[in-house]
Amino acid sequence: MKKLLTLVLGLAITSLSFAQKNEIKAIEKALKNSNFADAKSATASAEALIGSMDDKSKAKFYLLKAKALYANGNGTDDNIDEAITSLGNLKDLESKMGKLKYTQEANEMTTGMVNTFLTKANNAFTNKQYKAAAKGFEKVYRMSPKDTLYLYYAASSAVTEPDYKTALDYYVQLKNLGYSGEQMNYYATNVETGEEENFANKSARSFSIKAKLHKDPRDEKSPSKTAEIVKNIALIYVSQGDNEKALGAMADARSENPEDIGLLLSEANVYLKMGNKEKFRSLMEEATEKDPTNAELQYNLGVLAAEGGNSEAAIKYYEKALAINPNYVDAYNNLAVVILNGEAEIVEEMNNLGTSKADNKKYDELKEKRTQVYQQAIPYLEKALELKGTNLDAAKTLMNIYSALGETDKFKAMRTKVEEIEASANGN
Numbered sequence: 001m002k003k004l005l006t007l008v009l010g011l012a013i014t015s016l017s018f019a020q021k022n023e024i025k026a027i028e029k030a031l032k033n034s035n036f037a038d039a040k041s042a043t044a045s046a047e048a049l050i051g052s053m054d055d056k057s058k059a060k061f062y063l064l065k066a067k068a069l070y071a072n073g074n075g076t077d078d079n080i081d082e083a084i085t086s087l088g089n090l091k092d093l094e095s096k097m098g099k100l101k102y103t104q105e106a107n108e109m110t111t112g113m114v115n116t117f118l119t120k121a122n123n124a125f126t127n128k129q130y131k132a133a134a135k136g137f138e139k140v141y142r143m144s145p146k147d148t149l150y151l152y153y154a155a156s157s158a159v160t161e162p163d164y165k166t167a168l169d170y171y172v173q174l175k176n177l178g179y180s181g182e183q184m185n186y187y188a189t190n191v192e193t194g195e196e197e198n199f200a201n202k203s204a205r206s207f208s209i210k211a212k213l214h215k216d217p218r219d220e221k222s223p224s225k226t227a228e229i230v231k232n233i234a235l236i237y238v239s240q241g242d243n244e245k246a247l248g249a250m251a252d253a254r255s256e257n258p259e260d261i262g263l264l265l266s267e268a269n270v271y272l273k274m275g276n277k278e279k280f281r282s283l284m285e286e287a288t289e290k291d292p293t294n295a296e297l298q299y300n301l302g303v304l305a306a307e308g309g310n311s312e313a314a315i316k317y318y319e320k321a322l323a324i325n326p327n328y329v330d331a332y333n334n335l336a337v338v339i340l341n342g343e344a345e346i347v348e349e350m351n352n353l354g355t356s357k358a359d360n361k362k363y364d365e366l367k368e369k370r371t372q373v374y375q376q377a378i379p380y381l382e383k384a385l386e387l388k389g390t391n392l393d394a395a396k397t398l399m400n401i402y403s404a405l406g407e408t409d410k411f412k413a414m415r416t417k418v419e420e421i422e423a424s425a426n427g428n
Contacts, residue, residue, distance in 0.1 A: 023049060024057065027064040036075075039068035055097050062090035063102045066109065073116050077135065084113075084142055114143050118150075125157055133157040134166060148179045152225065159232055168236045174229050175249075181225035188214035226253065227262030234270045246270055261291055265300055272308050280308065295325035302331070306338055314338045332384035333394060336377040340397070346370045374401045385417075392421045 023046035030039035043065045050058060069075050069083035087106050094103045121136025137154035141147060155170035186199040191213055199205035208214040230253040237246035250267045257263055268283035284301055291297050302317030315338055321331040350366045353359040378401060384394040395418045402411035 021057075024061060024064065027061075027068060031064065031067055034072070036068060036071035039064075040071075040079075043068045055093060056099075056101070059090055059093050059097070059102050062086045062093065063106055063109075066090070066106070070109075070113065073113075080139065084139065087143075110143050114140055117143070121153070121157075125153075130157045130161040131163060134161065134163065134170075138170065148174065148177055149181070151177075152179065152181060152229075155229075155232070159236075164236045164239060168233065171229050171233045171236070175233060175253075179225070179229070181222065183222050185220045185222055187218040187220060189216045191215055224260075224262070226257065227260060227266050230263060231266030231269060234266065235273060238270060238273045243274055246274075259290070261287055261294070261297055264290070265297075265304065269304060269307075272304065277308065280304075293324055295321045295328055295331075298324065299328060299331050299334075302334060302338075306334065311338050311341060327387055329384050329387045329391070332380045332387070333391070336380040336384070336394070336397065339373060339377040339380070343370060343373050346373065371405065374405060377401070390421055390424065392418065392425070395421055 023042055026042035027039050027046060030036070030042055046061055047065075050061060053061065063086075066083040066086040069079040069086065071079070075083065087110055090106050091103055094100050117136045117139045121133045121140065124130070124136060125133035134154045134157035137150045137157060141150040141154060144150070151170055151174055155167050155174060158164075158167035158170060161167075184202075186202050186205045187196050188199065188205050188209060189196050196216075196218075197214070199208070205214065205217060209217060230249055233249045234246040237243070237249065247270065250263070250270055254260070254263050254267060264283060264287050268280050268287070271277075271279040271283065284304070287297060287301065298317045298321035302314045302321065305311075305317055306314035315335060318331045318335045318338070321328050322335075325331075346366050346369055350363055350370075353363050353366075378398065381394045381398050381401075385391050385398065388394075395414060399411060399414040399418055402408075402414055
């Protein structure tokens with residue numbers, strides 16, 4: 001009786017092994033004919049037998065499954081995600097086995113997928129399809145986890161969409177990974193064009209300089225993105241009404257980097273979003289004390305003050321930025337913007353007046369007041385345009401102001417300038 005049981009058991013194992021091979025062959029045949037629907041169906045059948053497969057068969061199955069689900073890039077998002085997981089399972093399994101029979105093919109497939117995802121993500125971002133871009137960059141990161149930059153791109157795309165739930169997930173991952181985005185950039189000037197170019201690494205730049213194709217090497221470390229990441233985490237929490245988590249995220253970051261001005265400004269911005277203007281003000285004072293001669297800091301303080309509706313403080317900070325750096329174009333632009341913000345209130349009051357003698361007198365007073373606002377803003381806009389000849393916003397604003405003031409010659413000259421800038425931007 002024992003011999004009979006052994007024989008029956010042996011037949012069952014042989015039958016199961018035969019079934020596994022048949023299912024795997026079915027996947028291979030469907031893939032050979034690019035019949036991905038049948039390949040996917042055969043994959044599902046083979047999946048039911050995976051528990052009894054040996055490691056060699058499992059490795060092959062994982063590769064075939066990935067190909068079936070990926071479908072040469074035409075699979076659904078869920079299928080492609082599962083294909084990525086399957087390739088990961090294959091590599092992990094063969095690494096443990098110590099035999100990399102299918103890993104090379106899997107790596108080649110991974111490279112092709114990464115290039116495809118990256119191209120699609122970049123195109124989506126360029127076309128302002130930020131949700132698709134976020135998904136694409138996240139897939140690139142999952143397939144190449146060492147390239148955390150793509151997770152940052154995914155987070156930036158998601159927050160621009162805006163898809164705050166997804167963005168928060170990505171930003172928290174970045175924070176937990178300790179991602180800062182800091183890296184050394186290697187620049188040199190192209191001898192032929194005279195333009196400075198960025199090299200992938202120091203060795204590539206050195207080779208080009210030795211070949212006398214480039215000159216004047218310069219190294220520059222890119223700024224940390226830690227403050228931006230933590231700020232966005234905190235602001236998303238604020239938007240979700242979870243102020244406690246927002247402040248917790250800021251506190252953790254600042255405890256690790258107490259001297260980081262960027263984090264200090266981010267924390268101030270969080271308090272501003274929460275409506276705590278007193279805490280916002282005290283943090284601004286702390287930032288100024290830490291680095292009073294930083295033009296960019298003064299400029300950012302101006303931006304934050306303007307966002308908080310404090311025009312007087314914004315103007316003060318912008319003027320301080322210009323005192324430190326007289327060529328700070330954005331400070332000139334923003335000064336003009338803050339000054340011109342007062343125009344809307346004046347115009348509204350003018351429009352609400354009646355036709356009585358008193359109203360006409362008031363109208364003339366307000367018109368003069370508006371003219372004074374324009375005259376105050378003009379020098380800053382002219383300086384911004386002088387420093388940056390392609391500054392379309394400054395040119396358009398000046399054109400409109402000259403029109404409102406009745407300065408016909410200046411209006412015509414600025415209209416021509418606007419047309420030149422637009423034509424240049426359009427490649428005409």
